[in-house]
Amino acid sequence: MFYLNCIDFYTIVMQNKLDTQEKIVQSATELFLEKGYDRTSVREIASKAKINVSLMNYYFRSKEMLFETIINLLIGKASGALKDVLNADLELNEKIRQYICKYIDMLISNPLLISFILAVLNRNPEKLTKLKVVDNLYNTEIFTKQLNEEYEKGNIKKINSEQFNINMLSLIAFPFAFKHLINKKNNFSQKEFNEFIKERKEIIFNMLICYLKP
Amino acid sequence: MFYLNCIDFYTIVMQNKLDTQEKIVQSATELFLEKGYDRTSVREIASKAKINVSLMNYYFRSKEMLFETIINLLIGKASGALKDVLNADLELNEKIRQYICKYIDMLISNPLLISFILAVLNRNPEKLTKLKVVDNLYNTEIFTKQLNEEYEKGNIKKINSEQFNINMLSLIAFPFAFKHLINKKNNFSQKEFNEFIKERKEIIFNMLICYLKP
DNA sequence: AATCATTTTAAACACTTGTTTAAAACGAAT
DNA sequence: ATTCGTTTTAAACAAGTGTTTAAAATGATT
Structure with missing residues (x-):
């Protein structure tokens, strides 16, 4: 009692x-x-x-500490699932396909996230760089290792893993930061923009796979 | 006198x-x-x-009008040269190579420009979208036409021109906005970052050309 | 030397900012 | 019913914001 x-x-x-x-x-x-x-x-x-x-x-x-709390929350939420895909036990092509798909779906659900991260990164880089979670925003040791192994097996050509991961991230994330200009240039509605983005899943996958071919 | x-x-x-x-x-x-x-x-x-x-x-x-003056100046400065390349009378591969090279060199000279544009785009999109100069930040009618012609000649595969141009721009510009995180993850100095970026000229060119192959 | 428009200055304006204070309200434990 | 720690409140704080004002300085023209 x-x-x-x-x-x-x-x-x-x-x-x-x-x-x-x-x-x-x-x-x-x-x-x-x-x-x-x-x-x-x-x-x-x-x-x-x-x-x-x-x-x-x-x-x-303070307002500043509230801000930091929220940064941690947003980044953690975003990066968790993505890291899991990169570290999963999946065949390379399938892993890349799933990664692109999950990342884009996540950003469609949180369309302001990329601009928020880039804004913080631009004004208070140390607020982000000091967080461990940001390590999961792209690339992981396991994925780099997998790329190296595939190269040694002769399945893909020799590439710089960091560059490859930045390419993936750029193709996935940048259009969200550039949304307003894309919409204006093409007279897109919000819905049309999302369609434009979804089309990219296939396009990005093909670009990356094509580039990896030995 | x-x-x-x-x-x-x-x-x-x-x-x-x-x-x-x-x-x-x-x-x-x-x-x-x-x-x-x-x-x-x-x-x-x-x-x-x-x-x-x-x-x-x-x-x-007012401070706001000073801001708009400066936005115009910065965007105009950036976009002028790039448009010229896209509209020049050049063979497709060579044009793409030059475009990548000029764009990256321009951004190395103005490393804060992309973050600035993205910040404005995020907070005052109408301040940018109302400018005519932003039309030159990527793609032009002439370039789109050239891509279509090359397809009809059977030199490249069928692609969405807008998507292709966004791919180019993403690969070129995004790393500048993500600089602090890239530097932290790789322990890059400013100089090493620029080297990393310069390596990308070749990488991006290869990716795009590879993707265009019929 | 006086005039006149342009440029520069210092001071004040009205307003918003994030934060602190000290009192009030709350709600359970005694 | 009183006590006591926690939570909430309204008011005030000091500092900073962009802008305006009205007087002063400037420098060529008459």
Whole structure:
């Protein structure tokens, strides 16, 4: 009974605490993604989360620390699944196909993510480079090893693994950062842009495979 | 004599005017490129240009209009030469080779340009999309036509021109936006990064040509 | 030497920023 | 009913923002 009460107490307190904390994180995440850190004021965050301004400082000490919390969350969410594909036990062609597909699907679900990452990378590179999770944004040791093995088996030509991975990432990610200009040049709607992107799965796969041929 | 005086008068006035105007533009350009619009204050610009704060308003009316002036300048500078290559009377392979080479050399000379463009594109897309010059950032009608002709001659396979141009641009430009992360992952110095980029001229060319083969 | 438009200056403006403070509200434990 | 730690609130803070103002300096023209 006492124990139950104790659990109840903590769960309720934690629940409430997480409620407002989470409200702050969620509102701030949306605003940071849409307008960026600098153009988002703490009063805007508070108003969107329907909480008092100073609660942001109460729970996160400062706007900057809230920002770092959100960076970690966004990057972690994005990079987790991708690393798993690169490290999976899959035949090379199939792995590349799945990687492209998953990465593009993830970016279609989070269309602002790439611009957010690039903005942070441009203004506060150390905020990103100090995170371990960014290592999973592209390439892994296991994948590099696999590329080398395939070369030694004579299945693919000799390539620089880092360059190859940057090629993959460039082809996958850049169009999202360039979206507004692509849409304007082609008079694309949001839907048409997504179709344009989905077409790329096949195109990118073919380019990479073609390039790998010995 | 009077005429000469008149010329002198105007040239001197214009000279002075351009001097402070140019000082403002130059200082602001550097700061906007390095830290972005939002993190650059007008007092910082004035201090760097060694002029009084209100001269910025005197010559450009507002920080925002100064920003737009600088956007036009930077984009125009970047896109001019590139368009010429795409529209030149060159054999397809040679044109692609030159385009890659010129684009990469230009970005090595202006390493902050891509991040700047992407930042503007992310926060004030209409500021860029309303400019005619952005049409020259990639693709042209003439180049699209050339690709179609080569296909009809049976020299290359059927491709979507827009997709092909986005592929080129992605492979060329994205690594500059991702520089900090590439440098961190590989422990690159600035010099090593540039070497890494220069290697890409050949790699990108091979990828694209390989993909075009019927 | 006086005039006049242009350029430059310092000061002030109104407003927003992120953060801190100290009091109030809350909610369970005694 | 009171106590006590946690959470929430409104108000104030100091610092910084872009812009405006009105006076001063400049320098060629009359």
